[in-house]
Amino acid sequence: MDKNPKFIRYLEKKGVFASVVSIRHLADLRSDIDALHEKGLLDETFYSEYANPYFEPQLPRNFGKAKSIIVVSIPQPKIRTTFCYNGRQMHLTVPPTYFDYYPTYRRVKSLLIEAFRPKSYRFARAVLPVKTLAVRSGLALYGRNNITYIPKYGSFHRLMAFYSDYESPIDNWNERRALPLCDKCKACANVCPTNAIQKERFLLHVERCLPFFNEKDSKHAFPDWIDPSAHNCIVGCMLCQKACPYDKDIINWCEDRGIFSEEETAYLLKGKFTGIKAKKMDKKLKRVGLDLTIFPRNLKVFISKR
Numbered sequence: 001m002d003k004n005p006k007f008i009r010y011l012e013k014k015g016v017f018a019s020v021v022s023i024r025h026l027a028d029l030r031s032d033i034d035a036l037h038e039k040g041l042l043d044e045t046f047y048s049e050y051a052n053p054y055f056e057p058q059l060p061r062n063f064g065k066a067k068s069i070i071v072v073s074i075p076q077p078k079i080r081t082t083f084c085y086n087g088r089q090m091h092l093t094v095p096p097t098y099f100d101y102y103p104t105y106r107r108v109k110s111l112l113i114e115a116f117r118p119k120s121y122r123f124a125r126a127v128l129p130v131k132t133l134a135v136r137s138g139l140a141l142y143g144r145n146n147i148t149y150i151p152k153y154g155s156f157h158r159l160m161a162f163y164s165d166y167e168s169p170i171d172n173w174n175e176r177r178a179l180p181l182c183d184k185c186k187a188c189a190n191v192c193p194t195n196a197i198q199k200e201r202f203l204l205h206v207e208r209c210l211p212f213f214n215e216k217d218s219k220h221a222f223p224d225w226i227d228p229s230a231h232n233c234i235v236g237c238m239l240c241q242k243a244c245p246y247d248k249d250i251i252n253w254c255e256d257r258g259i260f261s262e263e264e265t266a267y268l269l270k271g272k273f274t275g276i277k278a279k280k281m282d283k284k285l286k287r288v289g290l291d292l293t294i295f296p297r298n299l300k301v302f303i304s305k306r
C-alpha cells in the first residue's frame, strides 16, 4: 500500500514529485546550515550573500498558523540558445532551473490547490535551503557535487517549497543521504575545472564554484585564477552534471529556445544598456533564463575562445 498522502500521488500523476514535513523542522533546517557555519566550513562572503533570505527562513507575516512545509521537485530540461557572431552561430547552454520560475511557480501552486480539493488550504512560497529540505524529507539524495538527484530525472529538476496550514499525517525527516555510487565514483570531482569538489570533503567549496562568479553582476570581473577554458555555459556550469552516471539518460534533454541576431549579440557585447532597447532585450533574455546583468562578461569569454 502507498503510504504517501493522496496529494502527493495526485502531483506525481501530473509529473511533479513532492514530500512533506512538519513545520517544526523549520528550525532544524536553519540549524543544518548554522552548524556548518559555526564550524567555519562556509566561506564568509558566500554566507553573507545568501544568509538572508535563504539560511534564515521566516514564515510570511500574514500567514497565520503554518503546520507543514511541502517540497516539490519539477523536472526541467536545459536550454540551447544561439548567439550569431561574425557569420557563425554560437550555441550556448542555459542549465535547468534558470528559466520559467514564475510559470512553474503558478503551475505548482494550482496543482497543489487541485490536489487537495474539495478541501482548501493555504500555500505560501517558502524561501529556505530547499536541497537540505528535499533530502531530509526523502524526496531526493545528494550527489557529491552537492546537487540533488531524483529517480529518472537525475539532477534535472527544480525545487520549490511551500508553507501550508495542511496538517500532514506523515512527517518525513531523515539523515542527509548521498547517492549510492558517490562512495566510490569521483567523476564530478575529476571534471570540476575549479576544484570546488574535493574528494576528502563532501561539502562543496562554493567559493570556487563557477556559478558563484558567473551569476553575479557583470561589473564583477572573473578572478584571474579561473582558467577561461573552464566556462561551459552562458550562465552556471554543467560539467559535474554531465560527468555524473545518474544523469546519463537525461543529459541530452534540451529545449532550443532563443536566437540572438548579429546586431543583438553585438549590443550584448558592448555592455551599455539603457532605455527602451535595454528593456526589450532584458525581456527577450528572461525567456531563456538570462538577464542583462551578466552581460557583457559572460558572453565575452566565449568570443575570446574563438
Ligand code: B12
Binding pocket: 032, 033, 036, 050, 054, 095, 096, 097, 127, 128, 129, 130, 131, 132, 142, 145, 146, 147, 148, 149, 155, 156, 157, 158, 159, 160, 176, 177, 178, 202, 203, 204, 206, 209, 210, 211, 212, 213, 215, 235, 236, 237, 238, 240
Ligand atoms: C546558494 C545557491 C547556489 C550557490 C552555492 C551552491 C551550493 N552548493 O551551496 C551557487 C551560486 C554556487 C549555486 C550554484 C548552482 N546551483 Co544553486 N542554489 C543556491 C540556493 C539559493 C541555496 C543552496 C544552499 O542552501 N546552500 C548552502 C549549502 C551549505 O547547502 P547544500 O549545498 O545543500 O549542502 C548540504 C550538503 O553539503 C550537506 N552535507 C554536508 N556534509 C555532508 C556529508 C554527506 C555524506 C551528505 C550526504 C551531505 C552532507 O550539508 C549541507 C547543508 O545541508 C538554492 C535555492 C534554495 N532556495 O535553496 C539554489 C539551488 C540549490 N541551486 C540549484 C542549481 C540547479 C544550481 C546549479 C546546478 C546551477 C548550474 N547548473 O550551474 C549550480 C550547482 C553548483 C553546485 N555544485 O552546488 C538548484 C538545485 C536543484 C537540484 N537539482 O538540486 C536550487 C535548489 C535552485 C532551485 N530552486 O531549483 N547555487
Ligand code: SF4
Binding pocket: 145, 191, 192, 193, 194, 195, 196, 197, 208, 209, 210, 211, 236, 237, 238, 239, 240, 241
Ligand atoms: S558547477 Fe562546475 S564549478 Fe561548480 S562544482 Fe560543478 S563542475 Fe565544479
Ligand code: SF4
Binding pocket: 142, 143, 144, 145, 179, 181, 182, 183, 185, 186, 187, 188, 189, 240, 243, 244, 245, 246
Ligand atoms: S559523478 Fe559520481 S561522485 Fe559525483 S555525484 Fe555523480 S555519482 Fe556521485
